């Protein structure tokens with residue numbers, strides 16, 4: 001079963017960036033943009049984790065967090081804080097936040113924190129992802145093709161991981177861009193195409209198909 005992640009954030013650009021990234025990684029996003037709704041959904045028991053912005057209308061994030069903890073709920077909470085909000089960060093951790101990210105952040109860092117907090121409740125994640133004879137070991141950060149080890153840069157690895165989590169699915173350029181590079185990247189950039197080219201050279205061109213006008217697909221076998 002996919003985990004449901006509540007995103008409580010009033011900045012539309014960030015919400016949509018996190019939403020797309022979570023979906024691209026097999027999680028189910030639930031979005032709200034004010035504090036009162038955040039508290040209501042968090043209390044409903046229908047989500048597995050909350051990403052909580054501290055600056056929210058109606059009720060600020062710290063109040064949401066305190067009320068949630070006062071009600072005895074242990075839902076994991078990852079707080080989003082402003083760049084210079086050291087005091088906010090401390091207050092959030094003291095109020096029962098499990099982790100925090102300061103803005104601006106890269107999606108993969110937020111995802112790592114979310115996975116870490118979700119893993120506490122669920123069984124361990126698979127450590128090796130496979131599609132046919134293509135293998136990615138998430139612990140050793142090594143890739144194998146047909147039994148042969150290949151070297152991937154950090155960015156290539158994350159891109160490959162994103163493909164391997166969705167074998168056979170078409171992934172749009174912007175989906176890959178936000179999953180691997182983050183929301184501060186220019187959507188008009190051709191960096192995704194460039195990196196898909198690098199990966200093709202390393203793992204074999206036939207493994208990643210171009211789906212015209214849509215994006216790319218990892219061939220499952």
Ligand code: CA
Pocket residue numbers: 009010011053054055056
């Ligand atoms: Ca805000």
